[in-house]
Amino acid sequence: MQAFTGLSIFTILMLMALGLAIVFGLMGVINMAHGELMAMGAYTTFGVAQFFKAFLPGLMSIYVIVGIVLAFIVTSIFGFLLERGLIRFLYKRPLDTLLATWGISLILQQVYRQFIDSREVEVPTVSWLQGAWQMTEGVTLPLSRLFIVGLAIATAFLVYMLLFRTRWGLRIRAVTQNRAMAGAAGIDTRRVDSFTFALGCGLAGIAGSSFTMLASTGPTTGQQYIVDTFIVVVFGGVESLLGTILSAFIIGQMQSWFEYGMSGSMARASILALVILVLYFRPNGLFAAKVRR
Amino acid sequence: MAQMILEVEDLTVSFDGFKAVDGVNFYVEQDELRCVIGPNGAGKTTLLDMICGKTKPTSGTIKFNRRELSEMLEYQITRAGVGRKFQNPSVYEDLTVLENLEISYPRKRNVLGSLFFRRSSEIQGKIESVAHQIYLGDSLGMKAGLLSHGQKQWLEIGMLLMQDPELLLLDEPVAGMSPREREQTAVLLNAISKGRSIVVIEHDMAFVRMIAHKVTVLHQGKLLAEGTMDQVQSDERVIEVYLGH
Amino acid sequence: MENVLPAAAAPAAKKSPLALMERWGWLILAVLLLVVLPLWLDVFRLTLAAKYLSLGFCAVGLVLIWGYGGILSLGQGVFFGLGSYMMAMFLKLEAASNPDSSSGTALSAFFGGEGMPDFMVWNSVEVLPWWWEPFHHVGFTIPAILLIPALSAFVFSYAVFRKRVGGVYFSIITLALSAILAIMIIGQQGYTGGVNGINDFRTFMGLDLNNDKAKHVMYFITVVTLLGVVGIGTFILRSRLGKILVAIRDREDRVRFSGYDPAMFKAFIYAVAALFSAIGGALFTIQVGLASPSLVGIVPSVEMVIYAAVGGRLSLIGAVYGSLIVGSAKTLFSENFVEYWMYFIGGLFVFVVMFLPEGLAGLLARLREGKNRRENV
Numbered sequence: 001m002q003a004f005t006g007l008s009i010f011t012i013l014m015l016m017a018l019g020l021a022i023v024f025g026l027m028g029v030i031n032m033a034h035g036e037l038m039a040m041g042a043y044t045t046f047g048v049a050q051f052f053k054a055f056l057p058g059l060m061s062i063y064v065i066v067g068i069v070l071a072f073i074v075t076s077i078f079g080f081l082l083e084r085g086l087i088r089f090l091y092k093r094p095l096d097t098l099l100a101t102w103g104i105s106l107i108l109q110q111v112y113r114q115f116i117d118s119r120e121v122e123v124p125t126v127s128w129l130q131g132a133w134q135m136t137e138g139v140t141l142p143l144s145r146l147f148i149v150g151l152a153i154a155t156a157f158l159v160y161m162l163l164f165r166t167r168w169g170l171r172i173r174a175v176t177q178n179r180a181m182a183g184a185a186g187i188d189t190r191r192v193d194s195f196t197f198a199l200g201c202g203l204a205g206i207a208g209s210s211f212t213m214l215a216s217t218g219p220t221t222g223q224q225y226i227v228d229t230f231i232v233v234v235f236g237g238v239e240s241l242l243g244t245i246l247s248a249f250i251i252g253q254m255q256s257w258f259e260y261g262m263s264g265s266m267a268r269a270s271i272l273a274l275v276i277l278v279l280y281f282r283p284n285g286l287f288a289a290k291v292r293r
Numbered sequence: 294m295a296q297m298i299l300e301v302e303d304l305t306v307s308f309d310g311f312k313a314v315d316g317v318n319f320y321v322e323q324d325e326l327r328c329v330i331g332p333n334g335a336g337k338t339t340l341l342d343m344i345c346g347k348t349k350p351t352s353g354t355i356k357f358n359r360r361e362l363s364e365m366l367e368y369q370i371t372r373a374g375v376g377r378k379f380q381n382p383s384v385y386e387d388l389t390v391l392e393n394l395e396i397s398y399p400r401k402r403n404v405l406g407s408l409f410f411r412r413s414s415e416i417q418g419k420i421e422s423v424a425h426q427i428y429l430g431d432s433l434g435m436k437a438g439l440l441s442h443g444q445k446q447w448l449e450i451g452m453l454l455m456q457d458p459e460l461l462l463l464d465e466p467v468a469g470m471s472p473r474e475r476e477q478t479a480v481l482l483n484a485i486s487k488g489r490s491i492v493v494i495e496h497d498m499a500f501v502r503m504i505a506h507k508v509t510v511l512h513q514g515k516l517l518a519e520g521t522m523d524q525v526q527s528d529e530r531v532i533e534v535y536l537g538h
Numbered sequence: 539m540e541n542v543l544p545a546a547a548a549p550a551a552k553k554s555p556l557a558l559m560e561r562w563g564w565l566i567l568a569v570l571l572l573v574v575l576p577l578w579l580d581v582f583r584l585t586l587a588a589k590y591l592s593l594g595f596c597a598v599g600l601v602l603i604w605g606y607g608g609i610l611s612l613g614q615g616v617f618f619g620l621g622s623y624m625m626a627m628f629l630k631l632e633a634a635s636n637p638d639s640s641s642g643t644a645l646s647a648f649f650g651g652e653g654m655p656d657f658m659v660w661n662s663v664e665v666l667p668w669w670w671e672p673f674h675h676v677g678f679t680i681p682a683i684l685l686i687p688a689l690s691a692f693v694f695s696y697a698v699f700r701k702r703v704g705g706v707y708f709s710i711i712t713l714a715l716s717a718i719l720a721i722m723i724i725g726q727q728g729y730t731g732g733v734n735g736i737n738d739f740r741t742f743m744g745l746d747l748n749n750d751k752a753k754h755v756m757y758f759i760t761v762v763t764l765l766g767v768v769g770i771g772t773f774i775l776r777s778r779l780g781k782i783l784v785a786i787r788d789r790e791d792r793v794r795f796s797g798y799d800p801a802m803f804k805a806f807i808y809a810v811a812a813l814f815s816a817i818g819g820a821l822f823t824i825q826v827g828l829a830s831p832s833l834v835g836i837v838p839s840v841e842m843v844i845y846a847a848v849g850g851r852l853s854l855i856g857a858v859y860g861s862l863i864v865g866s867a868k869t870l871f872s873e874n875f876v877e878y879w880m881y882f883i884g885g886l887f888v889f890v891v892m893f894l895p896e897g898l899a900g901l902l903a904r905l906r907e908g909k910n911r912r913e914n915v
């Protein structure tokens with residue numbers, strides 16, 4: 001049971017961190033509004049749920065899927081605009097990017113508070129995700145969590161295929177590894193930047209959307225997760241997607257075991273402290289590729 | 294035999310199996326001006342990087358005045374008396390020429406010392422004379438970022454002179470300089486080589502001929518030849534490497 | 539030191555606009571803080587100003603480490619919090635030993651928790667934790683405020699810098715530190731007062747903190763200390779150490795080959811910034827009557843950066859102005875249209891980064907430079 005809880009936390013962390021691994025890990029952009037983009041995905045799903053409830057009650061059972069897709073679309077469009085309007089001016093100033101996107105995150109929080117709801121909102125659970133799967137005697141796995149596990153694996157797989165098996169992914173990797181050479185080879189690096197950033201943001205949207213099945217969403221939901229998300233990426237070694245996934249796995253397992261022995265918040269604090277300690281001994285992250293410097 | 298200031302023995306470094314420097318033995322005498330030449334990728338810069346501590350060797354020893362350098366940190370090696378000039382001029386662009394030179398003055402290099410450091414007339418005098426020597430006597434108040442490429446090269450050499458090292462490692466000191474600046478630099482190097490040893494990496498053979506006492510040729514991480522400029526230039530292997538097959 | 543040789547002194551004598559502004563900035567600031575504000579503002583407003591000025595200590599520290607050292611710490615709330623909480627522990631113990639001093643103390647005494655902070659009694663903590671004990675004494679508390687945050691900052695950051703962790707990684711790690719401290723404070727309610735923080739104390743070594751005269755005195759102490767801190771900062775920046783910091787910021791690798799240990803210098807300046815923050819925190823607690831986790835976590839820690847950024851990340855004086863300006867704006871918004879504050883501060887982050895990277899000080903310097911140029915033509 002502990003292992004499954006860990007697995008479940010792992011998939012959530014992984015969904016959160018995948019987008020950031022692309023934006024921060026590959027592109028080197030510190031997007032402090034990443035959490036708010038997750039919230040944006042969650043609110044999009046909430047909106048879809050409201051819409052289905054009012055106009056398409058018969059199709060209520062599939063709103064989750066529509067919500068996920070739409071969350072991806074909305075957040076990636078927002079991400080695209082953010083890159084075009086702000087981020088691209090700051091590529092050479094990572095610390096300034098951090099501050100500017102922090103400003104964006106504050107603005108988004110207030111938008112959520114003012115125009116959606118200052119309290120937390122919840123989406124209805126669809127019937128086919130209710131209940132649990134009784135694996136063996138005493139071990140029951142909630143279906144919604146199983147769904148997220150499946151979603152996370154599918155997403156990770158798609159991202160992997162996109163990055164390593166398509167021309168588009170080749171371009172992204174070319175640009176992030178050597179911008180000047182990629183440009184010289186005829187790749188429109190600015191376009192690739194915009195789309196890569198949008199992709200990372202869209203993944204945050206998917207993460208947010210899947211969150212709605214587990215917890216309610218409020219204006220500050222994003223802020224609560226931002227530190228943990230960054231820590232997952234840094235812990236894994238920023239330049240490695242696989243590292244991010246493994247690190248999400250380790251931290252997820254730690255979280256579930258720690259929570260067994262102490263309160264949730266103390267478990268979180270201890271894990272953050274432990275990760276910092278590990279980073280002291282492996283400053284480039286646990287699974288950093290060895291690069292000739 | 295003259296006193297050896299630098300003894301590099303069996304030095305090897307490998308990056309993921311690729312040996313950038315492979316079993317090199319390299320000795321520099323006191324007061325010698327040595328030039329290291331070789332085609333691109335021969336391991337020249339990596340060799341200097343290991344002597345000054347920027348890169349840690351995989352195996353081998355580097356003895357400077359009989360002290361082993363390979364276990365020391367960069368700043369400790371610098372304090373021991375090794376000065377390094379980089380391939381791209383690397384000066385502090387936001388500070389003035391004067392401040393660049395002053396920072397390089399080899400006293401009070403700890404926190405408290407630098408906090409209460411006062412520029413004495415002796416230091417001021419030394420700064421002035423070094424600035425004059427590197428042809429920058431009139432630019433003391435100028436931000437280093439505003440200097441020309443060649444002037445930045447000189448400033449970096451000047452910063453090393455302030456440190457007063459026993460061994461100077463210069464990586465392509467005349468890159469990007471006009472012929473006139475090259476000549477000035479040759480005069481400068483000949484002047485400052487009195488009382489210290491210098492290792493210079495250079496591609497410009499005319500320049501090497503102007504300054505070198507002895508030349509070392511590296512090729513693919515290995516030592517290919519060593520001797521006077523004339524000996525090296527008539528060496529079959531060297532000709533082959535430079536002219537191709 | 540400028541009179542040694544004319545050749546060197548000549549270029550130095552022509553002050554840069556920024557340096558000139560700093561001089562005027564000093565004078566105007568001193569008059570503003572020591573004369574204008576005390577005469578103009580009522581006690582309530584003056585205490586608010588003192589509150590912003592306490593946060594200004596962090597901003598001054600950030601100018602040192604971020605503007606000149608190139609290290610963006612998002613953990614200054616940690617050191618502010620340490621100073622604030624240590625002072626609060628002292629004040630709370632004093633309040634707890636004096637039943638007349640606050641309603642909470644009287645009540646907790648009634649429930650048998652004599653000499654115990656009231657929130658501990660409510661949380662069924664029956665014995666004062668050992669690490670609270672020394673804070674009975676002012677002779678321990680004040681040195682602790684001055685030493686513990688600075689020393690821990692030094693040890694932590696030297697270890698990290700020695701491993702050559704820097705840039706955004708350092709920012710993220712410090713961000714995580716502020717998150718950790720805030721979580722721990724909130725989680726350990728019985729020992730820390732939890733989310734409510736530590737409050738309800740009125741006296742400092744027997745002196746009533748609540749009357750107007752005490753508030754005025756504390757205000758002046760804050761101002762003088764802050765100006766002193768700015769003075770120390772100026773001294774550091776003008777020394778050779780200041781130049782080395784700039785050199786490390788721009789070319790850390792080269793500095794090693796000039797024979798310096800950059801980690802030591804960075805850790806030193808980080809410790810200085812932590813010391814400043816802790817002093818600010820302690821002064822904050824005395825005047826506002828509160829130590830709260832809401833001033834420790836990531837939100838305030840990042841917000842402090844904007845104080846420094848608005849004033850100008852390269853100007854110590856600017857950081858004080860920045861704290862006053864942003865602080866006043868916060869009050870203005872919260873009194874009139876509170877729902878727009880987040881837009882304002884969020885927009886400020888974006889605006890300053892995009893259009894005013896050197897803050898108000900940089901803007902004024904540029905204006906002056908433009909004017910000089912026109913006059914010289």
